[in-house]
Amino acid sequence: MRQSLVMGNWKMNGSRSEGLALANAIVAGLKEGDKGIAVCVPSVYLSDIERAIENTPLALGGQNVADQASGAYTGETSAFMLKECGCEYALVGHSERRTYYGDTDESVAARFCQAQKEGIIPVLCIGETLEERESDTTFAVIDQQLNAVIDMAGIDALANSVIAYEPVWAIGTGKTASDEQAQEVHKYIRKQIAAKSQTVADKIQILYGGSVKPDNAKAIFAMADIDGGLIGGASLDAASFLAIYQAI
Numbered sequence: 001m002r003q004s005l006v007m008g009n010w011k012m013n014g015s016r017s018e019g020l021a022l023a024n025a026i027v028a029g030l031k032e033g034d035k036g037i038a039v040c041v042p043s044v045y046l047s048d049i050e051r052a053i054e055n056t057p058l059a060l061g062g063q064n065v066a067d068q069a070s071g072a073y074t075g076e077t078s079a080f081m082l083k084e085c086g087c088e089y090a091l092v093g094h095s096e097r098r099t100y101y102g103d104t105d106e107s108v109a110a111r112f113c114q115a116q117k118e119g120i121i122p123v124l125c126i127g128e129t130l131e132e133r134e135s136d137t138t139f140a141v142i143d144q145q146l147n148a149v150i151d152m153a154g155i156d157a158l159a160n161s162v163i164a165y166e167p168v169w170a171i172g173t174g175k176t177a178s179d180e181q182a183q184e185v186h187k188y189i190r191k192q193i194a195a196k197s198q199t200v201a202d203k204i205q206i207l208y209g210g211s212v213k214p215d216n217a218k219a220i221f222a223m224a225d226i227d228g229g230l231i232g233g234a235s236l237d238a239a240s241f242l243a244i245y246q247a248i
């Protein structure tokens with residue numbers, strides 16, 4: 001049985017005080033022994049949130065990580081820095097990074113490797129655009145994004161990572177993939193990994209992301225190959241985020 005995981009992605013939203021209030025409200029809704037819940041917060045607030053959630057079940061993640069270890073890379077945040085701020089996870093290859101900031105399959109793979117070098121669990125985001133789905137290339141896109149990481153990191157490295165399948169057309173749009181559409185791709189991802197290592201395929205958590213809300217979470221999470229969710233908009237409200245966590 002795989003441990004489930006519900007992870008919030010706050011993106012570039014809120015202020016320091018709002019972030020602290022949100023983290024405190026999430027923690028207030030958790031009980032001792034709860035597991036599998038995390039928030040990826042803006043990097044400038046990591047230390048504040050780290051202090052607020054210390055010794056609670058809520059884990060911390062960065063929203064991106066540099067593809068280099070250190071040096072003259074203005075504006076980047078290294079895996080070491082994330083680790084120092086208490087991060088257990090880091091998103092890599094979120095579609096907003098790929099679309100707006102030019103993150104390529106290769107740089108995403110390098111970010112994945114840098115995270116793992118510091119003991120941070122990379123959450124590899126993959127998924128097709130609407131155009132790619134409509135032209136029947138969803139699986140080819142998944143293969144390309146996944147293989148770029150497997151080629152650089154090796155299949156065994158995936159055992160210490162999480163995959164988030166996020167159809168780009170469902171992110172922040174209010175349009176969710178149907179439970180069956182999501183399951184079909186999750187099953188495909190697991191099958192592709194199993195072709196290289198059954199052990200890794202059985203172990204890896206594959207999250208679904210794309211307009212998950214309290215009212216659709218239960219049905220999505222009930223699918224066999226869906227181990228949890230990466231939650232954007234609904235993670236900005238503690239009650240919604242907790243309701244999604246409780247749906248698992």
Ligand code: PEP
Nearest residue numbers: 171172209210211232233
């Ligand atoms: C995301 O940003 O990863 C995401 C899934 O966003 P939303 O839940 O708002 O669609």
